[in-house]
Amino acid sequence: MSAARWSALGTYVHLATGDPADLPGARRIAEDVLAEVDRTCSRFRGDSDLVRANGRPGRWTPVDPLLVAAVRVAVEAAAVTDGLVDPCLGRALVNLGYDRDLHAVHRRPHPADRPPPPPQTGCWRDIGLDPDGALRVPEGCALDLGATAKAWAADLLAAEVVDQLGLHVLVSLGGDIRIDGPDTPRPGWTVRVTESPDDVEGEVVALAGGGLATSSTRARRWRTRHGVAHHVLDPRTRRPTDEHWRTVTATGATCVAANVASTAALVLGRGAVPWLREHGVTARLVRRDGHLTRTGGWPAAPSTGRCRP
Amino acid sequence: MRYSARTRDRYKNLVALLTGAATFGTVAATGAVTGIAAHDSALRDRARAEADAFRTASARAAAVRARQRIPWSPLVTVLKNRPHRTVVHTVVVHRVSRPGVASVGAGAPVSAPPVSAPPVSAPAYRPPAPVTRAAPLPRAPAPPPAPAPAPSSGSKP
Numbered sequence A: 001m002s003a004a005r006w007s008a009l010g011t012y013v014h015l016a017t018g019d020p021a022d023l024p025g026a027r028r029i030a031e032d033v034l035a036e037v038d039r040t041c042s043r044f045r046g047d048s049d050l051v052r053a054n055g056r057p058g059r060w061t062p063v064d065p066l067l068v069a070a071v072r073v074a075v076e077a078a079a080v081t082d083g084l085v086d087p088c089l090g091r092a093l094v095n096l097g098y099d100r101d102l103h104a105v106h107r108r109p110h111p112a113d114r115p116p117p118p119p120q121t122g123c124w125r126d127i128g129l130d131p132d133g134a135l136r137v138p139e140g141c142a143l144d145l146g147a148t149a150k151a152w153a154a155d156l157l158a159a160e161v162v163d164q165l166g167l168h169v170l171v172s173l174g175g176d177i178r179i180d181g182p183d184t185p186r187p188g189w190t191v192r193v194t195e196s197p198d199d200v201e202g203e204v205v206a207l208a209g210g211g212l213a214t215s216s217t218r219a220r221r222w223r224t225r226h227g228v229a230h231h232v233l234d235p236r237t238r239r240p241t242d243e244h245w246r247t248v249t250a251t252g253a254t255c256v257a258a259n260v261a262s263t264a265a266l267v268l269g270r271g272a273v274p275w276l277r278e279h280g281v282t283a284r285l286v287r288r289d290g291h292l293t294r295t296g297g298w299p300a301a302p303s304t305g306r307c308r309p
Numbered sequence B: 001m002r003y004s005a006r007t008r009d010r011y012k013n014l015v016a017l018l019t020g021a022a023t024f025g026t027v028a029a030t031g032a033v034t035g036i037a038a039h040d041s042a043l044r045d046r047a048r049a050e051a052d053a054f055r056t057a058s059a060r061a062a063a064v065r066a067r068q069r070i071p072w073s074p075l076v077t078v079l080k081n082r083p084h085r086t087v088v089h090t091v092v093v094h095r096v097s098r099p100g101v102a103s104v105g106a107g108a109p110v111s112a113p114p115v116s117a118p119p120v121s122a123p124a125y126r127p128p129a130p131v132t133r134a135a136p137l138p139r140a141p142a143p144p145p146a147p148a149p150a151p152s153s154g155s156k157p
Helices: A020-041 A049-054 A065-080 A090-095 A102-107 A149-165 A255-278 B005-068 B090-097
Strands: A002-008 A011-017 A060-062 A128-130 A134-136 A169-173 A176-180 A189-193 A203-207 A210-216 A221-224 A227-230 A245-252 A283-287 A292-295 B150-152
Touching: A002 A020, A011 A020, A011 B150, A020 A049, A020 A065, A020 A149, A020 A169, A049 A060, A049 A065, A049 A134, A065 A128, A065 A134, A065 A149, A065 A255, A065 B090, A102 A221, A149 A169, A149 A176, A149 A210, A149 A255, A149 B090, A169 B150, A176 A255, A176 B150, A210 A255, A210 B150, A245 A255, A255 A283, A255 A292
Parallel strands: A189 B150
Antiparallel strands: A002 A011, A011 A169, A060 A134, A128 A134, A169 A176, A176 A210, A189 A203, A210 A245, A221 A227, A245 A283, A283 A292
């Protein structure tokens, strides 16, 4: 097995194939797909389709059908979680100061947050989608696909590699992992689950296929006038979650499904474990104090039940 | 007063002089009036052109001010035609976006990674090797190192 690593979509990309000879071709496809997703779905590119649609709330905007597909997945994520994973949090994030690439946010000399917008739940139901290439953002809303687009891009990238090259592939986009391949014996993939890419510790598990995603409030943090904020917002309050759990890793049939489960668990806080069990999700949760909880078939760690505080 | 050839000529010259003077006066007056009218017309045309230019400049400045007054966003929306074609195959986009892809549930089994076997086993009993001077057997190549696990962490940029 061989792997390549580079940066895209504002995070790291890890791409692995079973045979080293397949890696250059798979990487070429991956770079094309990620460039296309960035061009259509980025909230930080002035020329992206998402920014154009967000600039015309309440009106239909012609967009690339790829963005329509990404928003359709985000709307489904909101539907299956009853709004816990909400794509209509763009304005709340902007008001918190997360209105540009995080590197640029960190370079600001002073915090740029403003009071949050008035609560507006359920506006994801009013998103208009035309599969031929048009999108209507509800009045008073701005879309942010941060909760699903990266995971969806991992699913898309892996499917495209399988479709074009017919080989087994593993892709990790900032921790959102998808394993895909033809219906032949699969190579044994291993995954190191950590809270930050810089962590040398963590838990290594084996995964045969499907999706696995880690969401953490320890990453993507920035200063505001009222303290440090993180990027996982509770749609009910439009504020960052209370960090009962600081990191959740979940599995799913697809990477989107895994990421929806991990994000919903962070939002639910104390209610996450019953919700995950009710939905049959295999997950690993790290509480604020480092205590570990596992659901479903997550293997027990041989050494410890705690993470670093 | 006697009428003679001399006085006749004098009158004739006088009439010719008066007629010439009257003609010159008429022509001069006509020219002056025409000139004054043309000057007035030119002044009016110039004033009209200046007024038109001022109105145009005012309208342009008002449009610029109106654009600058958009309070909620620095973005200026520009409509443009997008290509309805992507580098990703449409069938793949449909496959990864079909209903149900976001449904949470059990994924593939997660397990503890297999423990790698030691590269060389050490049996409990080894028969004594014959004492010969034969050349040593070539060693089997070392197995390739296990690949590094794929990272799954919070998406720090």
